[in-house]
Amino acid sequence: xxxxxxxxxxxxxxxxxxxxxxxxxxxxxxxxxxxxxxxxxxxxxxxxxxxxxxxxxxxxxxxxxxxxxxxxxxxxxxxxxxxxxxxxxxxxxxxxxxxxxxxxxxxxxxxxxxx
Amino acid sequence: xxxxxxxxxxxxxxxxxxxxxxxxxxxxxxxxxxxxxxxxxxxxxxxxxxxxxxxxxxxxxxxxxxxxxxxxxxxxxxxxxxxxxxxxxxxxxxxxxxxxxxxxxxxxxxxxxx
Numbered sequence: 001x002x003x004x005x006x007x008x009x010x011x012x013x014x015x016x017x018x019x020x021x022x023x024x025x026x027x028x029x030x031x032x033x034x035x036x037x038x039x040x041x042x043x044x045x046x047x048x049x050x051x052x053x054x055x056x057x058x059x060x061x062x063x064x065x066x067x068x069x070x071x072x073x074x075x076x077x078x079x080x081x082x083x084x085x086x087x088x089x090x091x092x093x094x095x096x097x098x099x100x101x102x103x104x105x106x107x108x109x110x111x112x113x114x115x
Numbered sequence: 116x117x118x119x120x121x122x123x124x125x126x127x128x129x130x131x132x133x134x135x136x137x138x139x140x141x142x143x144x145x146x147x148x149x150x151x152x153x154x155x156x157x158x159x160x161x162x163x164x165x166x167x168x169x170x171x172x173x174x175x176x177x178x179x180x181x182x183x184x185x186x187x188x189x190x191x192x193x194x195x196x197x198x199x200x201x202x203x204x205x206x207x208x209x210x211x212x213x214x215x216x217x218x219x220x221x222x223x224x225x226x227x228x229x
Contacts, residue, residue: 041222105159108157
């Protein structure tokens with residue numbers, strides 16, 4: 001079955017330290033991968049995506065993600081965390097069903113940055 | 116540019132009542148979808164539409180109906196609300212059906228069924 005998984009419900013990092021939020025996927029065909037962020041009582045906001053090309057993708061707010069085809073992973077990273085990065089992060093992947101494409105989401109990872 | 120607008124923001128329903136969650140976008144996007152967000156389960160796709168007049172089911176369509184008479188609007192109908200439908204509902208739109216464009220989300224509707 002086509003799916004996307006975020007193995008960690010919560011990630012805790014001290015401000016100034018690097019952070020990683022993990023995502024793995026299983027899809028048919030070429031993977032189209034996305035990261036979104038959700039702040040309290042808000043909708044999801046797009047951070048970055050991988051469609052093709054360089055495996056390291058840069059996005060908003062200093063985030064980047066590394067696509068690893070052999071490990072079927074798309075981990076979100078940031079070199080130096082800020083308290084304002086605390087939020088809920090979702091990985092998403094395009095899946096193909098007959099003639100249509102859908103975007104499915106992981107269960108989310110809550111990122112908590114302590115001062 | 117308003118983006119994706121959802122109404123209402125909050126709603127309390129009694130079991131068995133019906134209601135419609137409204138979603139409108141002003142970006143001329145072809146693709147629109149409805150998700151529900153439940154703790155620990157992420158976002159699950161309810162229904163989606165690839166253009167006016169075309170809709171299809173997602174992962175959890177039971178208990179919900181949709182229609183797409185215009186490009187701008189994609190309402191979600193609950194015909195007979197059940198407590199299991201207590202959730203936060205998000206509408207999203209994106210430009211095309213290829214799946215390579217990012218989605219724009221509304222602010223959500225928090226629905227409680229008692």
